[in-house]
Amino acid sequence: MSIEDPTLSVRKGKDQDVIVGGSGQLHLNIIRERLQQEHFVDCNLREIRVRYCEAVLSDFTVPIESTEDGVFGSVTFSSLDEAERGSVVVLSKLRKDMFDVVCKFLRSFYTLGPLLGLPMMANTQITCSFDSTPRDIPLDRFARIVKMGVKSGLKANEALITLAEPYARVMVTGPINVGDAIISDFVSRLQSPDYSATYDEKSHSPTFCFRGVAPLALLADYSSVVQRITNGSAMLHYIKPAKYRALPPLRHQTLLREVREGATWLP
Numbered sequence: 001m002s003i004e005d006p007t008l009s010v011r012k013g014k015d016q017d018v019i020v021g022g023s024g025q026l027h028l029n030i031i032r033e034r035l036q037q038e039h040f041v042d043c044n045l046r047e048i049r050v051r052y053c054e055a056v057l058s059d060f061t062v063p064i065e066s067t068e069d070g071v072f073g074s075v076t077f078s079s080l081d082e083a084e085r086g087s088v089v090v091l092s093k094l095r096k097d098m099f100d101v102v103c104k105f106l107r108s109f110y111t112l113g114p115l116l117g118l119p120m121m122a123n124t125q126i127t128c129s130f131d132s133t134p135r136d137i138p139l140d141r142f143a144r145i146v147k148m149g150v151k152s153g154l155k156a157n158e159a160l161i162t163l164a165e166p167y168a169r170v171m172v173t174g175p176i177n178v179g180d181a182i183i184s185d186f187v188s189r190l191q192s193p194d195y196s197a198t199y200d201e202k203s204h205s206p207t208f209c210f211r212g213v214a215p216l217a218l219l220a221d222y223s224s225v226v227q228r229i230t231n232g233s234a235m236l237h238y239i240k241p242a243k244y245r246a247l248p249p250l251r252h253q254t255l256l257r258e259v260r261e262g263a264t265w266l267p
Contacts, residue, residue: 001034027239029223050217052255054113055079055121055164055246062153064130066145069137073130075106075150077160080123094130101143102128105150114154114161116259121164121244162252167242168216171209172226174234176201179208181229189225190214208234213242 002008008031009021020035020043022028035041056079064073094102106128110120154161172182176199183197195212216239223236247255 001031005031050166050215052116052118053121053164053244054115054118055162055244056124057160057162057246060157060160062150062157064146064149064153066149069141069145071130071137071142071145073128075146075153076127076129078125078127079121080125094128097139098130098142101139102146105143105147114151115158115163115256118163162249163247163255164244165247166216166244167213168219169238169240169242170212170214170219170222171237172212172234173207173209173237174230176206176208178230178234179210182208182210182226182234185225185229186210186212186214190218216241 002010007022007027011019011021013019020028020031022031032043035043056077059076059078061074061076064071064075066072106126109126110124112118113120174182179197179199183195186193186195190212193212193214195210197208197210200207200209219239222239226234226236246252
């Protein structure tokens with residue numbers, strides 16, 4: 001099944017369970033039905049779990065200084081435009097061995113971010129610049145100076161780093177008389193969604209097409225919701241991953257508090 005469907009992921013869990021992942025509740029419902037009907041495999045469908053990322057809200061610079069070793073420099077964290085997607089690390093005025101040390105350390109920030117150890121968003125750029133770095137400074141000492149400087153600077157600028165969550169696009173079609181019900185439910189249940197709706201009055205049976213964007217975590221079992229509020233007359237065509245967006249400040253603080261209190265909802 002995973003060969004036929006590249007969006008399907010399969011891995012083993014901690015208790016030797018086989019965990020199957022997909023691109024939304026509708027996709028997983030179809031996979032479960034195929035496992036049961038075609039392969040006679042019984043399985044449980046758990047609540048949807050999404051992958052959060054860490055993101056930079058605005059550009060900021062962390063100074064790196066050690067007067068004892070003569071190390072002076074800075075690290076700037078920037079959020080690139082969507083058109084410039086891709087993680088970038090830029091360093092200047094470092095000899096080759098020091099360059100490798102700093103690159104290795106900064107790359108770790110993309111896989112283990114500074115807030116919760118989650119990956120950084122792909123459109124984050126880190127620019128590193130050092131002046132007056134003596135040639136005889138031990139590499140391990142230099143690495144510790146950079147790590148301590150960056151970590152202390154990020155802690156001081158924690159307000160400029162937030163969590164981001166994946167959004168998804170949905171498309172629903174159905175008879176024109178259920179359009180208002182779909183829009184009303186979508187807007188009331190989800191947080192500040194983007195949406196557009198079109199009506200086709202010219203067809204023999206007037207139809208309604210709804211497209212919306214909302215947090216993936218809030219689209220759990222949305223296919224069942226559509227069926228329920230339209231008495232089965234509308235159809236959910238897809239739930240497709242869109243892009244990551246920074247969490248609103250209130251939700252950001254709530255999630256941070258949950259994690260620090262021992263929450264286990266992280267994937």
